[in-house]
Amino acid sequence: MSENKKLRGKMAVITGGTSGIGLATAKLFVKEGAYVFITGRRQKELDAAVKAIGCNVTGVQGDVARLADLDRLYETVKTKGTIDVIFANAGVADFAPLGKITEERFDKLFDTNVKGTLFTVQKALPLMNDGGSIILNGSVASVKGTPSVSTVRRRLQVERWDVFRQAEWQSEMKAAHAIITAKLPKRTREVLAMPPGERNRVIEERKALLARRKPKKS
16 A cells, blocks of 8 residues: 555665666665665666656656766756655676786776766765765675675775765764764765675664664653
8 A cells, every 4th residue: 555655655776776786775765755866887787677667757867977877867857856865876896816907907997986976975965865875885895805806895885984074974874884974064874785694783872873863761
């Protein structure tokens, strides 16, 4: 029944929404009543994803590493309304041992996964509704040692910690992938950054944090 849908009347933007977690999230959001904008670099895959989602979705072709593409995305979103959820999901992986990492590979990884994530969020802020949610997708690569993923691991630590701290987001964070509570001027939003498999742990930490914040009864 429509009245039981958790995202009824909400609007979401999902980058990297043509496959994997991004596509699955878009399908779930629409099922729960949201209108969704998804992005993808390749038009053919984007069209296929829009068809698979079925309804209440708009596909916008673009690369998050290109700021002009992000501007075009949000101009398209603006014609529909304002944003309740932004899921910064787009990312690439490039596996190479330390001695084989080239400047080109480094730039590609950081342009998409760090610069792209930061400006995906920054450019969404003027359209965000009060109380909206910003979700950053992470990876176990940031906490698990695996051969040939040193650059991926380092960019995840930079992306989810230093970049957003330097952007002067006052945040509360116990670990690199815990929930961040970001206080922005005149508004407060939740910014979630978690790798797959850590959702339950993060939820429990969030419950404990909220319990400590409850005012004591006089």
